[in-house]
Amino acid sequence: MPPKKGKKGGKKGGGKKKGGRKGKKGEEELTIEEKYKKSTMEMENLKHHLSLQTSITRRTQSARDELKSEFLSLTDQLEEERDAQLDVHTDLARQFKTFQTEKNLVIDNLQRENIKLTNDLSKCQQVLANTIQEKDSIIRKKEDEITELKNKLRILESTYQNIFDTSLRNLQLNLTKAKEQWERSSVDLQDRTKERLKEFGINFQEF
Structure with missing residues (x-):
C-alpha cells in the first residue's frame, strides 16, 4: 500500500519530503500495473492450455472407445476363425492391451495436468482479484487526497486573497x-521659506 502524505511542515523541509513520497507512490503504482497485466496474461495462457488439454483428452478417449469397439467387432469375427487365426488374435489382443495401457497413462497424465492447470488458474484469478482490489483502493485514496488538496488550495486562495486585499x-x-503629510509639510516649508525671504527683504510673489 502507498504511504500516506505527511502533514504540512516547514517551508523547505516539507516540500522535499512531500516530493520524495510522491515519487515512491508512483513506483508502487507502476508495480501494480505490471502485476495486473502479468496476471491477466497468465490467466489467458492457462485458459488456452486447459482448453487444449481438454480437447486432446476428449479425442483420446473417443479414439480409445472406437478402438475398443473395433476390437470387440474383430474379436467376434475372430471367434469364428479362432483356430486358423489364433496368432493374429493374440497379436491384436496384445497390441490393444499395449495401446490401452499407453492411452490410459496419457489420459491419467492429462487429467493430472488439467487439475494442476485448474488450480493454477484459480490462484491466478485470486491474485488478479486481489490486484484489482488493491488498485481500486489506491485510486480511491488518490481521489480523496486530490479532493483534500483542492479544498486546501481553495482555502489558501481565499486566505491569500484576503491578505492581498487587506494589504x-x-x-x-x-x-x-503620506500624501496628506507631504502636502502639509510642503505648505509648512513654503511658509517658512516666505518668512526667511521676508527677513532678507525679498517678496516671495516675485518668484
Whole structure:
C-alpha cells in the first residue's frame, strides 16, 4: 500500500519530503500495473492450455472407445476363425492391451495436468482479484487526497486573497496619509521659506 502524505511542515523541509513520497507512490503504482497485466496474461495462457488439454483428452478417449469397439467387432469375427487365426488374435489382443495401457497413462497424465492447470488458474484469478482490489483502493485514496488538496488550495486562495486585499487597502491608506503629510509639510516649508525671504527683504510673489 502507498504511504500516506505527511502533514504540512516547514517551508523547505516539507516540500522535499512531500516530493520524495510522491515519487515512491508512483513506483508502487507502476508495480501494480505490471502485476495486473502479468496476471491477466497468465490467466489467458492457462485458459488456452486447459482448453487444449481438454480437447486432446476428449479425442483420446473417443479414439480409445472406437478402438475398443473395433476390437470387440474383430474379436467376434475372430471367434469364428479362432483356430486358423489364433496368432493374429493374440497379436491384436496384445497390441490393444499395449495401446490401452499407453492411452490410459496419457489420459491419467492429462487429467493430472488439467487439475494442476485448474488450480493454477484459480490462484491466478485470486491474485488478479486481489490486484484489482488493491488498485481500486489506491485510486480511491488518490481521489480523496486530490479532493483534500483542492479544498486546501481553495482555502489558501481565499486566505491569500484576503491578505492581498487587506494589504492593498493598507497601502492605499498609507499612501493617502503620506500624501496628506507631504502636502502639509510642503505648505509648512513654503511658509517658512516666505518668512526667511521676508527677513532678507525679498517678496516671495516675485518668484
